[in-house]
Amino acid sequence: MASNKAARDGEKIWKTNVDKVNAELVTLTYGTMVAQLCSDFNHKYGEVNQQLDKMGYNIGMRLIEDFFAKSGVQRCGNLRETAETISKIGFKMFLNITPTVSNWSADNKSFSLIFDENPLADCVELPNDGRAQDELWFSNIFCGILRGALEMVQMQVEAHYVADVLRGDETTEMRITLLRYMEDEMPPDDE
């Protein structure tokens, strides 16, 4: 799928096919969620990252159905197409943003998503405790979502943030690496 076509499709789906809600409600809800986790895990930010990833994974597994139902996209032929679809249709559909796909590795198995905007992190400043900026990945839920969603289409990926403006970096960048295409496996007890 050409990148332009994906962008057009994404725009069309966003305009016609998506129920909307006030953005601040979502932003604030995510903010309180992270804040709650921080206090629940006693500000051990590593564990907060993990928990966010886990929650994202749960979301991703369910979100993929919604994604196909609303977008009607067909199977992607290669990882480049997948990347374009994630950015131009997936992120567009749910968050009205289109992160830039770039920094492809030589073997075409990993790429970066660069976020110019991140609705989840609007009105957010990390705590000034000397650790949060080094340890917390505020939007780590996205990594889990991508991992969960792609697993449902037989792609095992690894996703992590490498930079975040909230930490004082120049950009927000997520690195995604394809580990393997999973074979269809029968559940062990299936007759």
Add this chain to the structure above:
Amino acid sequence: MTSAQGLKSLPQANMAASSHQPSAVQRAPQQLRTPSNRKTIYDRNLNRTRTAELSRASFAYLFGEMVSYAQKRVTGIQDLERKYHIPDAHNEWSRVWAYCIANHFLRLNEQGYPLGLRLLPLLLYREPPRTSVRPNRILPLLQFIHGPFWRHLFGRTADAIEHSSTANNEYMISDNEPLVNQYISVPKEMNQLNCAAYVAGMIEGVCDGCGLKAAVSAHNGGTEMWPGKTVFLIRFDEGVIEREGLLDAKK
């Protein structure tokens, strides 16, 4: 859940969204790092996201995950009843009590509270100058919640404001189809629960922010026509009612 609990929770809540709260692990104050293009929250227009929209699904996913995360800490009303020695689950009073505890555990109320506190000045700031006054009486406050507050969050006003006929300090705001409950189904054994407690927490934050202290809870008030109808019960402190009476007498 009383508002006192809500207040107590404030310093820890929304830590991630604000650096000004003291924290147990805080070390010597230091500067936060910011990107050189100064993309910080202070450089952005406060009205930038006023009319921005996101997909309703993204809210539903987040909220659903938030509820199920909280729920994993509670396995059922029965557990709570055992834990808190609630003798008879069929007794109306103990059911109400169990509801309060469960709600407290789910902490949705608590999580909504700081949102209300923060939304209040933000919404007032955005009102036209003539009306951007902090409500200081009960009725204008309820109208503010019913009107601008609801419209901002849910795109429409709430459905009704009522004054309780039995208790002078109780008011009710109802919503026939709360947006937050749209994709939530509560397990049967926890049917007293209403996840709109999250919104109740926000209302509590708004009331407290106006200096009209109140405890707010969300209750199922389903009718045949509106099975998902939710009633937000606002119980003002005695002091608030007393002041209200004094102000009325002065006129």
